[in-house]
Amino acid sequence: MTDPAPDIDGRHPADVVTAMVDHVLDLAETWPRWDLLPIQVPVEGEPPRVYTPHKALRRVADHLLDHLAETEARLAGRPTEPDRWHGSMVTTASDLALFTHDDLDEAKSRLHRLALIWEIRLRSLTDQQLDEPAGQSWTLRQVAFHVADSAFYADAIGALAR
Structure with missing residues (x-):
């Protein structure tokens, strides 16, 4: 990963991911x-990004899905599939x-x-597995906290007034 590592705290990473999904769905x-x-x-430094409800949920x-595939590949000792998403640019x-x-x-x-699926997978891992470094990649705990940053897409839309 070339992005700065996400901040982590004492919450279980499964709780962080499920809380993000709950927040997104509340919005x-x-x-x-x-x-x-x-x-x-x-x-x-870039053109503005365009967001809509469908795009936020897609992202x-x-x-x-992308980081779940990464997590599963790492745990299986296999190389991860390179990220080819167009992301927010499209x-x-x-x-x-x-x-x-x-x-x-x-x-x-x-x-x-x-x-x-994230909750089942993350709760099946020990703290050692969650915090084990993998070369230049983030730990699986950091990956889960990074995934929780997906709330950004829903926050871009926010709660729409009546």
Whole structure:
């Protein structure tokens, strides 16, 4: 990883990931009120990033999936698949679609299942496994805290007023 290592604290990493998902879904409860206007978020030294409810949820799910695959590969002693996500730089046509209650229901199912997989995996690991360095890579504890930073995408949308 070339990014600075995420800050960690005394919370169990499974709690950190599940709390992030709960936070994202709490915000998403308000998104069926979205007015279809993408939200621009300034990024230092780069063009502003565009966010919509669909894009925020896609980015959270992609981040959970990407680092889950990394975690599983590392634990299996296999090389990780390189990250080829377009990330926040791309806004797809589907990102711009109306966000409905059905979309919210689907997002809840998807993110709750991903959070459950993370919780099961992280709680199965010892502190030694969570904190074991892996070359230049972050520890698995740091990876989990990094994943929790995915709340950024939902926070970019925020809670939408009535």
